[in-house]
Amino acid sequence: MITVIGSINMDIVVETAVFPKQGETVFGQGFHTVPGGKGANQAVAVARLGGDVHMVGAVGNDAFGHELRTILQKETIQDQFVMTSETATGIANITLFEQDNRIIVVPGANNDVTEKEIDAAKALIEKSDLVIMQLEIPQQTVEYALNVCKQLGTKVLLNPAPAENFKAEWMDRVAYFTPNETECADIFKEDVEAALEQFPNQLIVTLGADGARYFDGQQHVFVKGFKTTPVDTTGAGDTFNGAFAYAMTIGLTLKKAVEFANIAASLSVEQFGAQGGMPEKEAVEQRLGGLNA
Numbered sequence: 001m002i003t004v005i006g007s008i009n010m011d012i013v014v015e016t017a018v019f020p021k022q023g024e025t026v027f028g029q030g031f032h033t034v035p036g037g038k039g040a041n042q043a044v045a046v047a048r049l050g051g052d053v054h055m056v057g058a059v060g061n062d063a064f065g066h067e068l069r070t071i072l073q074k075e076t077i078q079d080q081f082v083m084t085s086e087t088a089t090g091i092a093n094i095t096l097f098e099q100d101n102r103i104i105v106v107p108g109a110n111n112d113v114t115e116k117e118i119d120a121a122k123a124l125i126e127k128s129d130l131v132i133m134q135l136e137i138p139q140q141t142v143e144y145a146l147n148v149c150k151q152l153g154t155k156v157l158l159n160p161a162p163a164e165n166f167k168a169e170w171m172d173r174v175a176y177f178t179p180n181e182t183e184c185a186d187i188f189k190e191d192v193e194a195a196l197e198q199f200p201n202q203l204i205v206t207l208g209a210d211g212a213r214y215f216d217g218q219q220h221v222f223v224k225g226f227k228t229t230p231v232d233t234t235g236a237g238d239t240f241n242g243a244f245a246y247a248m249t250i251g252l253t254l255k256k257a258v259e260f261a262n263i264a265a266s267l268s269v270e271q272f273g274a275q276g277g278m279p280e281k282e283a284v285e286q287r288l289g290g291l292n293a
C-alpha cells in the first residue's frame with residue numbers, strides 16, 4: 001500500500017499559440033479546468049496502475065474542492081485523510097505554449113496540511129510500503145512527515161518539486177529522490193554525474209523524453225525514454241513518480257522500475273491534462289512488451 005502526502009489542485013489551463021509580452025493581450029485557443037496537483041496526480045498514477053493508494057492532503061470547502069474529492073474517490077483513492085479546510089482549494093494556472101507548459105501554483109488549502117494531519121495519519125503511514133511526497137505543501141510539514149516516516153520505518157520517495165522548498169539535510173531520510181535535471185542542478189549545485197555518484201541507487205534524475213538516469217555504485221545507468229508525439233506534457237513527471245513507486249512496491253528491480261515508469265510517462269503525454277493520459281497497467285505492459293520483444 002502506498003500513501004501520498006501532498007497537494008491537490010484544480011488546473012486552470014489556457015492554450016495559446018502566442019505567449020504575451022509584459023503588458024500585452026493576446027487571444028488563446030482553448031481553456032479547460034482539469035484535476036491536478038503533484039500529490040493528487042501521483043496518487044492517480046498509482047491507482048490507475050491498480051495500486052492501493054491513500055492520500056493525505058486538503059481541499060477547500062468550495063466547488064473545486066468538492067469536485068476534486070469526487071474525482072479522487074472515482075479513481076479509487078482513499079480520501080479519509082484529505083481534510084476540508086476553510087481556505088480556498090489550491091489552483092495551478094497553466095499556460096500551454098509550443099507543446100510545453102508554464103505553471104503558477106497558488107497553494108490555498110494545501111498550505112493547511114500541517115503536522116496535525118500527519119499525526120492523524122500515523123497508523124496509515126506505519127502500514128504503508130512507501131510514502132510519496134512532493135514539495136507543494138508547507139516545508140515544515142514535509143520535514144515533520146519525513147521524521148515520522150523515519151521513526152516508523154516507512155520508506156519515502158521524495159519528488160523535490162518545486163525544488164526551492166528542499167533542504168539538503170533531508171537526503172538521509174529519503175529512500176528514492178527524483179528531481180529532474182533542472183531541480184538536480186538547483187539542489188546540488190554541482191554537475192549531475194557528481195550528484196549521482198554521491199547517492200547511488202537513491203538519486204534518480206528524470207530527463208524528460210530522454211528517460212532517466214542513476215548511478216548504481218559502479219556505473220552510470222541510463223534508461224532511455226520511449227519516443228512519442230506529445231499532446232500535453234503536464235503531469236509526465238508525476239506519472240513517472242507514481243509508476244516508479246508502484247513498480248518498486250511490487251518488487252521490480254530499480255532498473256525495471258525506471259523502465260516501467262518511463263513507459264507510463266510516455267503514455268501519459270499522449271492525452272490532454274495532467275491526469276488525462278495516465279495509463280492502466282495493461283497499457284504499460286503492452287508497450288514494454290513491444291520494446292523488449
Ligand code: RIB
Nearest residue numbers: 009036037038092235274
Ligand atoms: O506536475 C504538474 C502539476 O503541477 C499540475 O497538475 C499543477 O497542479 C502543479 O501542481
